[in-house]
Amino acid sequence: MSVSNNAPGANQKTLEPQRHGDTSVKVNVRLIFLRIGEIDTLNEKYQAQASIKACWPVDFNELSSCLSHDDQKRLIDGKSVSLPNYAQSNWHPQLFIENVMGELKEQIRYSAKKSKQDNQIYVFENRDIKGSFWEKLELNHFPSDVQDLSISVGSMLFSDKVLLVPDSKHLSGVNREAFVDQQEWSLYEHVDTQQRFVTEFLFGDDDDEDDDDNAEEEDDGNIHTSVEHHVDNQLKNTDDTDDRKRSILTVTCHAGLYQKKKPTISYLTSMDKYAIVCIFNLVAHAVWHAVIGFLIFINTTSPTIVSTSWFAKLDQAAFCIAIGVFFILHFIFIIWLFLVPLKHRKHMADKDVQYSLDKKNRRKCKSDKTQKKTSSGYTAVPVVNIEPI
Numbered sequence: 001m002s003v004s005n006n007a008p009g010a011n012q013k014t015l016e017p018q019r020h021g022d023t024s025v026k027v028n029v030r031l032i033f034l035r036i037g038e039i040d041t042l043n044e045k046y047q048a049q050a051s052i053k054a055c056w057p058v059d060f061n062e063l064s065s066c067l068s069h070d071d072q073k074r075l076i077d078g079k080s081v082s083l084p085n086y087a088q089s090n091w092h093p094q095l096f097i098e099n100v101m102g103e104l105k106e107q108i109r110y111s112a113k114k115s116k117q118d119n120q121i122y123v124f125e126n127r128d129i130k131g132s133f134w135e136k137l138e139l140n141h142f143p144s145d146v147q148d149l150s151i152s153v154g155s156m157l158f159s160d161k162v163l164l165v166p167d168s169k170h171l172s173g174v175n176r177e178a179f180v181d182q183q184e185w186s187l188y189e190h191v192d193t194q195q196r197f198v199t200e201f202l203f204g205d206d207d208d209e210d211d212d213d214n215a216e217e218e219d220d221g222n223i224h225t226s227v228e229h230h231v232d233n234q235l236k237n238t239d240d241t242d243d244r245k246r247s248i249l250t251v252t253c254h255a256g257l258y259q260k261k262k263p264t265i266s267y268l269t270s271m272d273k274y275a276i277v278c279i280f281n282l283v284a285h286a287v288w289h290a291v292i293g294f295l296i297f298i299n300t301t302s303p304t305i306v307s308t309s310w311f312a313k314l315d316q317a318a319f320c321i322a323i324g325v326f327f328i329l330h331f332i333f334i335i336w337l338f339l340v341p342l343k344h345r346k347h348m349a350d351k352d353v354q355y356s357l358d359k360k361n362r363r364k365c366k367s368d369k370t371q372k373k374t375s376s377g378y379t380a381v382p383v384v385n386i387e388p389i
Contacts, residue, residue: 025164038181053125057120060121086110093125095155098154102132106127140269215293292315
C-alpha cells in the first residue's frame with residue numbers, strides 16, 4: 001500500500017480535528033489485503049480486495065454535538081459509536097485510491113471510539129475496496145523472482161494539512177488463505193512500510209503572457225473554424241516546499257513465483273539471457289568445428305591427423321579455452337544467483353519470521369495487560385463480628 005497526499009481540497013469548518021505542532025493532522029493508516037486475485041503480468045495489473053482503516057484524534061466537545069445522549073454515554077464508556085453521514089458535514093482526510101484501474105467498488109463507514117491507552121477520542125474511517133490495481137510487474141530474475149503488490153491511498157490535502165503515517169498500534173497484513181494464484185505464486189506473510197516525501201508542482205497565474213492565435217480568412221469563401229487557446233496558467237515549481245510536500249507511505253505485500261513455466265511477459269528475464277548466451281555458445285562451437293575442419297581439408301593430404309600436428313594443437317587449445325569459459329561463466333552465474341535473487345528470497349523469509357514474532361509479542365502484551373487488570377481487581381468481603389451469647 002502506498003499512501004500519498006495529492007491536491008488541496010475544501011476545508012470544512014464543522015468539526016476540526018486536533019492538529020499537532022506542525023499544524024498537520026496525523027492520520028494513522030492500516031491496510032489489510034483480504035483477497036488477492038489473478039496477477040496479470042502482461043498488462044501489469046492484479047485484482048484484490050482490501051480493507052483500509054484510517055483514524056485521527058478529535059475533541060469530544062466538538063464531536064458531542066453530532067451524537068445523541070445515549071451515544072455520548074457509550075463513547076465515554078469506551079464503546080464504539082457509529083457515525084452515519086459523517087463526511088457530509090465534518091472534516092475528514094479525503095482519501096482516495098491512487099493506482100486503481102477501471103471501476104472501483106468501495107464502501108465507507110465512519111465510527112468513533114475512545115482509546116483505552118491515552119483516553120483520546122478517535123474517528124475511524126473503514127473503507128472496503130475491490131477492483132483491479134496497477135503494479136509494475138517485473139520478473140527480471142525468473143524463476144527466483146519476488147513480486148511486489150501494493151495499493152496506493154492518497155489524500156486530497158497537502159502534507160501541511162494531513163500527514164499519513166502507518167498505524168503503530170495495529171500492523172498491516174495480508175490474508176494468505178484467500179489467494180487465487182496459489183499454484184503459481186507463493187504469498188509472503190509480512191508487509192513492508194516505507195514513507196517518503198515528494199515536492200508538488202503547482203499551477204500559477206500569469207496575466208502578463210497570453211498566447212492568442214488569430215485565424216486568417218481564406219479567399220475561396222470557405223468557413224474555417226479557429227480555436228484560440230489562451231494560456232493563463234503556467235506550470236512552475238514553487239520554492240515553498242514546506243507547504244507543498246506530499247507524504248507517501250508505501251505498504252507492500254510480496255509474492256514469490258512458484259511455477260517453472262515463465263508467465264506471459266514482454267521483456268527478457270535472467271533465464272532468457274542465460275538461454276541466449278548458451279545459444280551463442282553452441283553457435284560458436286559449430287562455427288569453430290566448421291573452420292578447423294576446412295583448414296585440415298585444404299592443408300593436408302593425409303587421411304589421419306597425428307596429435308603432434310599444429311591442427312591438433314590448435315583444436316586442443318580451443319577446447320581448453322571453451323571449457324574454461326564455460327566453467328567461469330557458470331561459476332559467475334551461480335554466485336550471482338545466490339547473492340541477488342536467492343538472497344532476496346531469504347531476506348523475505350526472515351521478514352516473515354520477524355513479522356510473526358511481532359504479532360505474537362503484541363498479542364502477548366495485550367493478553368498480559370488484560371490479565372493484569374483482571375488480577376488487580378478484587379471483591380470486598382464484609383467482615384461480620386459474631387459476639388458470644
